[in-house]
Amino acid sequence: MSVPPQQPPWQQPSGPTQGPGGPPAPQRQPTPPQGERSPAPPQQAAPPQQPADPQVPTGPPAGGDRVVDTSSSVGDGLHKCPRCGSAEIRYSIPARALECAYCRHHWNEEVAEQKFGLDSSIAELQGHTLASGTADVREDLTTVTLKCQGCGAEVVINIAEQMQSRCHWCRQTLSVNSQIPGGAVPDAVLPFLLTREEAVERISAFVDKRRSFASPRFKREFVPENVMGVYIPYMVVDGNMHAELRGTGEVTTRSYTVRRKVGDNYVTEQYYDADVYQVQRGFDLLVNDLAVESARRFQAEDASQATNNVLNAVQPYDTANAVVYNSSYLTGFTSERRDLNVRDLDQDVEEDFLAIARSKVQPTVANFDRGVRWEQEGVAVRGTRWVSVYVPVWLYSYADSAKGDGSLIHYIAVNGRNGNTMGSVPVSHPLIFALSCVLGTLAAVIGGAIGLAWFLS
Amino acid sequence: MNDLLLALTGDPGVTTLLAGNSSGDGSAGILFPFLAGPAVFIAVYLGIYRFYRNTDKRHEFERKTEVSVGNLRSADRRVGSNNRQRSRRMNGSNEDDHLVRVQRIQVR
Numbered sequence: 001m002s003v004p005p006q007q008p009p010w011q012q013p014s015g016p017t018q019g020p021g022g023p024p025a026p027q028r029q030p031t032p033p034q035g036e037r038s039p040a041p042p043q044q045a046a047p048p049q050q051p052a053d054p055q056v057p058t059g060p061p062a063g064g065d066r067v068v069d070t071s072s073s074v075g076d077g078l079h080k081c082p083r084c085g086s087a088e089i090r091y092s093i094p095a096r097a098l099e100c101a102y103c104r105h106h107w108n109e110e111v112a113e114q115k116f117g118l119d120s121s122i123a124e125l126q127g128h129t130l131a132s133g134t135a136d137v138r139e140d141l142t143t144v145t146l147k148c149q150g151c152g153a154e155v156v157i158n159i160a161e162q163m164q165s166r167c168h169w170c171r172q173t174l175s176v177n178s179q180i181p182g183g184a185v186p187d188a189v190l191p192f193l194l195t196r197e198e199a200v201e202r203i204s205a206f207v208d209k210r211r212s213f214a215s216p217r218f219k220r221e222f223v224p225e226n227v228m229g230v231y232i233p234y235m236v237v238d239g240n241m242h243a244e245l246r247g248t249g250e251v252t253t254r255s256y257t258v259r260r261k262v263g264d265n266y267v268t269e270q271y272y273d274a275d276v277y278q279v280q281r282g283f284d285l286l287v288n289d290l291a292v293e294s295a296r297r298f299q300a301e302d303a304s305q306a307t308n309n310v311l312n313a314v315q316p317y318d319t320a321n322a323v324v325y326n327s328s329y330l331t332g333f334t335s336e337r338r339d340l341n342v343r344d345l346d347q348d349v350e351e352d353f354l355a356i357a358r359s360k361v362q363p364t365v366a367n368f369d370r371g372v373r374w375e376q377e378g379v380a381v382r383g384t385r386w387v388s389v390y391v392p393v394w395l396y397s398y399a400d401s402a403k404g405d406g407s408l409i410h411y412i413a414v415n416g417r418n419g420n421t422m423g424s425v426p427v428s429h430p431l432i433f434a435l436s437c438v439l440g441t442l443a444a445v446i447g448g449a450i451g452l453a454w455f456l457s
Numbered sequence: 458m459n460d461l462l463l464a465l466t467g468d469p470g471v472t473t474l475l476a477g478n479s480s481g482d483g484s485a486g487i488l489f490p491f492l493a494g495p496a497v498f499i500a501v502y503l504g505i506y507r508f509y510r511n512t513d514k515r516h517e518f519e520r521k522t523e524v525s526v527g528n529l530r531s532a533d534r535r536v537g538s539n540n541r542q543r544s545r546r547m548n549g550s551n552e553d554d555h556l557v558r559v560q561r562i563q564v565r
Contacts, residue, residue, distance in 0.1 A: 122525075210508065210509050213505055213509060214509065242564060243564070244562065244564045246562070247559075248536075248547075249533070249547075250539060250547040252545075253538070269543065270543070270545075271541050271542065271543065272541075272542045272543075272544070272545060273538065273539075273540040273541065273542070274538065274539045274540070274542060274547070275535055275537075275538050275539075276535070276536055276537045276538060276539050277533045277534060277535050277536060278532075278533070278534045278536050279532075279533050280530075280531070280532040280533070281529065281530070281531055281532075282528075282529075282530040283526050283527065283528055283529040283530065284526070284527045284528045285524060285525070285526055286524065286525040286526075286527075287522060287523075287524050288522070288523040288524065288525075289522070289523060290518060290522050291518075300515060303512075307510075307511075307512075309511075309512065309514055309515050310511065310514065312515050312516050313511070313514040313515050313516055314516075315516035315518070315521075316516065316521060351558060352518060352519070354558065355518070355519040355555045355556050356518070356519045356522060356524055356555075358519070358552075358555040359519035359520055359555045360524055360526050362552055362553075364529065364531065365552055368552075370545070370546055370547040370550070371546050371547045371550025371551075371552060372550060372551075372552040373547065373548070373549040373550050373551055373552075374551055374552065374559050375559055375560060376559060376560045376561075376562045377558070377559055377560070377561065377562065378561055378562040378563060378564040379564060380564040380565055422511060422514055423511065424509075424510050424511055424512070425509045425510065426509075426510075427505070427506055427509045427510065432501075432502055432505050432506065433502070435501060435505070436497075436498045436499075436501040436502040436505075437498065439497050439498070439501050440494045440495065440497045440498030440501070441494060442497075443493040443494055443496070443497035443498075444490040444491070444493055444494030444497075445490070446493065447489035447490040447491075447492065447493030447494065448489060448490035450486070450489055451485075451486030451487055451488065451489030451490060452486065452487075453486070454485075454486030454489075455486040455487055
């Protein structure tokens with residue numbers, strides 16, 4: 001599966017462009033697909049143009065790729081309460097909605113799948129459908145200049161660190177909501193449902209079960225209240241494909257025992273006869289909402305710096321309920337910027353499709369009681385749909401302070417939607433070694449007694 | 458503690474220990490302490506380590522992702538026999554190893 005590079009939606013097809021508040025960026029090749037949103041603002045990350053109907057794909061059907069514009073109707077700058085006009089808005093977990101700090105009005109953004117037509121039939125997917133929030137990340141784009149609608153001041157925000165800032169003159173909250181190609185604004189966000197207190201309880205319970213052989217320093221330094229709410233970027237992929245698997249299988253036709261003499265003794269051996277088959281399966285596969293990490297720092301395959309498999313293990317997320325991105329959902333939480341593009345992930349996703357195919361075909365080879373050895377496999381991907389989503393995680397991280405900067409970071413993570421909890425607790429190797437020695441010695445003594453009795457009998 | 462015991466009993470080392478020796482020779486009993494001691498040591502060490510560190514945990518996307526399968530076509534053809542085998546399972550069976558990739562073929 002090969003996905004072409006994506007051009008940021010407002011990238012000029014010809015001539016250099018200027019990033020928000022930055023120097024002119026070199027012209028990028030190849031030329032963006034035809035029909036993408038028209039180029040826009042050179043100086044500021046003002047919101048990209050809003051299409052008349054966001055459900056109409058703005059990308060071209062030609063070439064099999066199309067881009068669905070998911071840019072929020074909420075622009076950059078002041079995001080006001082629809083009832084009283086205040087800009088003091090944050091997400092309330094108990095209310096499960098955005099909340100105005102002044103008038104206590106509650107509301108939510110629309111479900112992204114429904115608003116942007118991303119829930120259409122997977123069987124009808126052809127080519128690559130890319131939500132606009134999956135556009136290629138520009139590593140050099142780190143700052144955005146916002147113009148305060150309240151007083152006219154210009155405020156520079158480092159989008160690598162924050163998506164909101166207060167105007168330094170009038171103190172109103174300014175937000176970045178447009179899909180600047182810095183990887184910080186996804187298509188959708190899945191808000192937290194689990195409160196901080198519930199997360200602390202789950203993390204404490206998880207560690208309490210693992211105190212006996214935990215590292216003494218970890219036990220001293222463990223403070224579950226240090227848990228942080230983090231939004232982690234995922235790509236959610238739907239796929240329409242045909243899979244083929246070929247291999248060899250065996251069916252037992254007879255099992256029997258043979259008694260033969262070895263030295264002065266007789267031994268009994270079990271034997272099996274089997275028929276050998278060439279096995280082939282072909283089937284259509286529709287994959288719905290396969291989630292893959294899209295931040296290098298949290299990729300499950302890389303556990304050299306941190307126990308990223310823990311973050312992977314707290315899935316699944318109900319990404320179908322993700323709402324249209326609004327930076328107010330991130331207030332009070334931290335978020336990780338996406339730094340992997342569709343092109344970086346498409347080979348991994350294809351391998352995931354193959355793994356799913358192998359898993360789903362398993363019941364159809366149950367009659368091969370001696371097993372099946374798959375030797376060849378492949379998928380013909382007819383269509384995919386990619387959407388970038390922020391998912392909520394309560395994260396406790398611990399690095400051994402005595403080991404310095406190179407220390408492995410141990411995570412204890414709680415899924416912010418369903419409460420799935422998983423973690424890594426550093427162990428005390430001397431303690432485990434001592435217990436293993438004691439039990440091993442005990443087993444050796446008991447084994448010796450049994451063996452001696454057997455020998456003498 | 459129950460979780461720890463479950464993790465320990467799930468360790469293959471423990472079942473190896475319990476399987477014992479099948480030769481039927483009484484002199485093999487002399488090997489018992491030399492097998493049982495190291496086997497229990499390894500099983501306890503790895504069991505506790507795995508229970509604390511959870512290095513084997515991951516989201517089993519291949520089983521848990523929502524998937525629809527259709528138009529299944531099967532073609533199984535007998536090509537021979539494999540007799541007098543000692544193992545209950547065939548060599549190299551990998552129908553459970555969903556994450557291990559094999560030769561890729563072009564599919565249209």
